[in-house]
Amino acid sequence: LSWGGRLQEALKVVAKLPxxxxxxxxxxxxxxxxxxxxxxxxRVAADTAxxxxxxxxxxxxxxxxxxxxxxxxxxxxRAKELLLLPRTVSAAEAxxxxxxxxxxxxxxxxxxxxxxxxRLAGGPTLAYGSIRRAIAYGAGHDLPASLAHEGExxxxxxxxxDHRIGVDAFLAKVPPAYSGR
Numbered sequence: 001l002s003w004g005g006r007l008q009e010a011l012k013v014v015a016k017l018p019x020x021x022x023x024x025x026x027x028x029x030x031x032x033x034x035x036x037x038x039x040x041x042x043r044v045a046a047d048t049a050x051x052x053x054x055x056x057x058x059x060x061x062x063x064x065x066x067x068x069x070x071x072x073x074x075x076x077x078r079a080k081e082l083l084l085l086p087r088t089v090s091a092a093e094a095x096x097x098x099x100x101x102x103x104x105x106x107x108x109x110x111x112x113x114x115x116x117x118x119r120l121a122g123g124p125t126l127a128y129g130s131i132r133r134a135i136a137y138g139a140g141h142d143l144p145a146s147l148a149h150e151g152e153x154x155x156x157x158x159x160x161x162d163h164r165i166g167v168d169a170f171l172a173k174v175p176p177a178y179s180g181r
Contacts, residue, residue: 004063007032011065014039015136018129020120024113026106028088030054035064038073038099041132044113046106050088051099057086072139073098124162125180 014021014036023029023040031054037043045051053070055062062070062083071079074097082089091103104112120128130153138146157163161181169176 007064011036011039018132019125020128020132022113022116022120024109025049025051025091025100026109028052030088031060032064035062035066035069038069039065042102042116043100044102044104044109044116045091045094045100046109047091047103048106049091049094049103051094052088053083053086055086056084122178124157124160124166124176124178126160126162127157130157 020041023037023043025045028050030052094100
């Protein structure tokens, strides 16, 4: 595979993972680096981080999924602006635009992302994977098809051990200890 082909394959793997993916951005995520960060479910940025599409600045079209993820996060008009007039967007502006989930002081980035990862790892991972699948499916299908797909996923998660564990814990007013099944 070419370099671009390898990037595309890596992004497809990220998209199909059955668990949430977190990007911790420390520094400037530019070009494909920004695209990879945007492909993640949650993006935590250090307050010193920045984001730049960069592609047009070096005479390239966008790649690594930027044409798919960027408009979905910030809208078509803003995506065109960021792609056609590349610049480094500060972490604060990235948060305001919806490019990142959270901005934290640089010295707290590792602890914050580790805390989120730990929380997710202890959660209902089957449900998380199903949510990821539902959102991806809904991005390319109409409402009736998306509702049908959600129904299938609700059938899967509704009959899971994690659902039973979650309901039992809720009724007992204790934290759930999910099994991932």
